[in-house]
Amino acid sequence: MEAGIVGLPNVGKSTLFNALTSAGIASENYPFCTIEPNVGAVPVPDPRLETIQSFIKTQKVIPAILQLVDIAGIVRGASEGEGLGNQFLTHIRNVDAILHVVRCFDDPDIIHVEGSVDPIRDIETIDTELMLADLQSVEQQIHKAQKNARTGDKDAKRKVEILQECHDRLAAGTPVRGLVYDDPASAKILRELQLLTSKSVLYIANVEEDDLLGEGELVKRVRERAAAEQGEVVAVCARLEAELSELDEADRAEMLESVGLTEPALASLARAAYKLLGLQSYFTAGEKEVRAWTIPVGATAPQAAGVIHTDFEKGFIRCETYSVDDLVALHTEKAIREAGKMRVEGKAYVMRDGDVCHFLFN
Structure with a gap:
């Protein structure tokens, strides 16, 4: 599943993509790879992974991964071949959802292609x-x-x-x-x-450092537009996020505290994009790793098992599962089993977000 980042030139799209795909919001244990110059794999931060590891000690923690495609800047007349024309159309057709970056800041040093900053006009140009x-x-x-x-x-x-x-x-x-x-x-x-x-859209309001929560007038206009479309908006300062992505963990935490944030805005953006794609996570936990696996909302237990390996789906027998809350309350899988909280589910079971699973298969 892929999300494509679109926007007019000079709205901060590439800065945002580079910050996201630098793996700056990931720990050293998070797998990361750049697949092509304009395609990147982004970890989806999930505090439940750390919660599970606090009770089940493992060697590695592996988050869910979101694939992003940085699509060339769209200009007025692109559908008629202006700019990169059909090249951007092909890239957008291949993604499952769109992350639309909208410029909500004014900077005389960064020229706007339309000559002025107007996020609603920009949205309408792309649309x-x-x-x-x-x-x-x-x-x-x-x-x-x-x-x-x-x-x-x-x-x-x-x-x-x-x-x-x-x-x-x-x-x-x-x-x-x-x-x-x-x-x-x-x-x-x-x-x-x-x-x-036809693709779902998440608006990303690129803001200045003095409006990190996106409370300014320009962002309010984008929120009103998104609400009318039953969509969502995430406010991000791409410039700040690019700086954060280059810092080590200690310096990043210090910088976040200095600007009044508890986590990089890219973390909430990754989660929002994950939700936009209709995805959810379930977990496996053992001595080697705690891992989040990505599945579509509505996936059955055999389909979820097939994400690990196709043989798991073909030979599925049953799934033993419990919730992260059960682990927090009872501390061990042994105690969860003894308390009768370990559920045994069959082929018809529809997975819940956050299930911790053991699959049995032939």
């Missing part, structure tokens, strides 16, 4: 380019779908209907992400269209 690109895609796909529908193919007929609904929304200047189908077949068709504006 317009994505909608225009989607409109082109829908118009291209609808002719082929109509041809297939004439043969009596029911799926093709439904696809034509969905494409027409998408076309009507886009032509009216409305993103596709507000279009939701309850029946799985229609939802699958919409998903397979890979429309840019």
